[in-house]
Amino acid sequence: MIVRRYPNEDDELAQHLTDQLNTPLDRPESGELNTGHIASIAAATACDVAYDQAANGHLVDLFAALPLPGTPEGREFWASLGEAGGQAAWNIVPANAGGPFFDYLLNGNEGGIAFRVLSFVGELDDERRAAVAEVIGDALKDTFVGGGARYLGKLWLRDAENSAWHVMLASRRKQETREDRERFLDAWGNA
Template sequence: MIVRRHLSEDDELTQHLTHQLNTPLEWPEEAGLNTQHVAKIAAAAACDVAFNQAANGHLVDLFAALPLPGTPEGREFWAELRRAAGDAALYIDPANAGGPFFDYLVKGNEGGIASRMLSFMGELDDQQRDAVAKVIGDALDHNAFGAGGRYLGKLWLRDAETSAWHVLLASRRAYETEDDRKRFLQAWRDA
């Protein structure tokens, strides 16, 4: 892991632990594991695995806000999306996504949906992206989100694209070795 977390008196995590949770950093004294150790473990875990899982979960949440495939509303929505996006829609279309699209996450293929999402976004030209934003925005529940139309669709697309990028960037770390991290840090020290 490249990120190192050090706790200081003014650190947000230190403030949270000591003031909100009322746990001194040295607690329990003379023990093998104290609050500061637990905080370092939590920070390392948050920087490593949880980020990828959270981004994937968020990507699933974005798709869950859309009309469900197989329902009348869903069939109409996905047909409109195919018309708006052209061939790019094949990357995320339920009928073409290779079966159980989101089951892949459960089976450990965490980058599959993200790759498809970025491929979808990369294939859209500006006109298609605008048309897709309108289709998505019109399908979202305006009462639940407090805005409407194309603007909501643009937010959805931007969020999905960024979440997919986060998944792929975080999954890249799975292939890094300790030597890779040392080489990275040394290169920046020598720059």
């Protein structure tokens, strides 16, 4: 983890711990593990883990906003998306992705969905991307207020692409070693 965050008395986490939970940062004062240490651990964990888990959760939320496979609306939507997206759509359509699509997350393969989403979006030319945005936007327009169908579809695609990139980037970071991080910090420190 490259990000280092240390809570101090003015920090929001420290204020929460002291005000809401009534636990001063130096409690217990015995020099062993105290609330301040736990706050540091929580902050480090949030910096390192939540980034990837939040992006994965957001990808799931994006798909949850679309019509469900196996329903009449879902069958129509996914068929339309397949037509609009052409070969690229095979990366994400339920007929190809199948039930295990979201099981990957449960089994610790966070990059599986992200890779498929990036492949899908990356293989769309401008014409197909506009057609896919229209199909997605049509499915979202009754649920979300603001903008037309095409605009909502563009937002969905942009958000899915960005979230998938965050997952892939975080997955790469998980493979880094302490030496990799030290080499990175040294290189930038000596630049």
